[in-house]
Amino acid sequence: MAFVDYQNDVTAKDVKLAVREGFRSIEHIKRYTTTGMATDQGKSSNVNALGIASEALGRPVEKVGLTTFRPPFTPVTFGAFAGHAREFLFDPVRRTAADGWARDRGAVFEDVGLWQRARYFPINGEDMEAAVRRECLATRSAVGIFDASTLGKIEVVGPDAATFMNRMYVNGWTKLAVGRCRYGLLCRENGFVYDDGVVGRVAADRFHVTTTTGGAAGVLNMMEDYLQTEWPDLDVWLTSTSEEWSVIAVQGPLARKVLAPLVDGLDISAEALPHMSMAEGSICGVPMRLFRVSFTGELGFEVNVPSRHGRRIWDAIWAAGEPHGMTPYGTETMHVLRAEKGYIVVGQETDGTATPDDVGCGWAVSKVKKDFVGKRSLALPALKAPDRLQLVGLLTLDPSEVLEEGTQLVARPDEAVPMHKLGHVTSSYFSATLGHSIALAMVAGGRARMGETLYVPVEGRSIPVKVTNPVFYDVEGARLNV
Helix, strand or coil: CCEEECCCCEEHHHHHHHHHCCCCCHHHHHHHHCCCCCCCCCHHHHHHHHHHHHHHHCCCHHHHCCCCCCCCCCCCCHHHHHCCCCHHHCCCCECCCCHHHHHHCCCEEEEECCEEEEEECCCCCCCHHHHHHHHHHHHHHCCEEEECCCCEEEEEECCCHHHHHHHHECCCCCCCCCCEEEEEEEECCCCCEEEEEEEEEEECCEEEEEECCCCHHHHHHHHHHHHHHCCCCCCCEEEECCCCEEEEEEECCCHHHHHCCCECCCCCCCCCCCCCEEEEEEECCEEEEEEECCCCCCCEEEEEEEHHHHHHHHHHHHHHHHHHCCEECCHHHHHHHHHHCCCCCCCCCCCCCCCCCCCCCHHHCCCCCCCCCCHHHHCCHHHHCCCCEEEEEEEECCCCCCCCCCCEEECCCCCCCCCCEEEEEEEEEEECCCCEEEEEEEEECHHHHCCCEEEEEECCEEEEEEEECCCCCCCCCHHHHC
């Protein structure tokens, strides 16, 4: 059985059947079989059909006649349809205000969603491992600068803004004071973690909500869906401001010394601006929202300025930081620093089936709120079972051995295949600060396994690992509050 028209599944047998049924006109044969009636509109399939009909009718092909051919007369490649929509012209590239600065300094970039983000800043021929170790040590010991502009940002405004936030997030928001921040955790109705980010209360009726870089559009869509379909009575407006704010993270024990001379009359001392607080003011004459927050575990500030001023303020902070040994760092160093503190990344520690408690964030779930998205599901026995995958830390016995992310964990190295897996490694790095490799993992009943030795099977051997607290560095959090 030979196909003549692949789009309409017409075969040579169908054309011959049409002749046996009494059809003599090629136009009738075409309509009886539907050959050439798909998107090719004729020539690319009907030339073959004409030849088969000619043989079946016993007439020369030129006597059979022609159907009406319509463009394209010959097959067209998908590339011709796509035209210039390839690579950067197919996926629109989003760049931050400091993108050119990073490129001028030889940064190696990676794609994060549609954003181009600096991954690390090699100098003197460094590979990524060497560059990241240097960036980590510099940030921990002095001060680092990081472009956090890609974070999603949503302005939640209106008389019912606090009520809306209370219903959306697992945390409570009514009592959050103006000028204070809170880590916000968002779940789906199934109780599984969907997104997270720091939220600042700008005014009684206004919240500055941050989301993950990749989750910005999804979170806004989710909020709009609930606001329009479930709670249309709430007097709230939602506005995406992701592109409006450039965010410059200044992190490290010398961060305050760098910023203090630049902010215009704003007291950023530990007493006036403690950890998890925010203030509106200006920096170098530019309007600013300053957040005292940290994703590194060090003293940290995030300077939010209108994006049109982003490069100018970045340059000013860099100029002020150079005398203090300021070092630019990229996303790879950011991941190492946050893993040392046991901070999760949604989509890396979570996989769409993790609850807040699974990833060590059960403390964030309000125990007094009447309702919020996911509350009913979180009460299900299956989501509170003690053998669920839970976030833990892992330390290899060999300090220099870095586990591969995604590898499985088992209880016994000599277990016959298929081995019973207990969990998997979600994040794994070498910590230059600790002089030891570290890893985060989701392990069945993980919190009850502290101190146990588990094994990571790799080709030809098994790597022993010790289950530990997921916070490897400054467990008490003293460095955040200086």
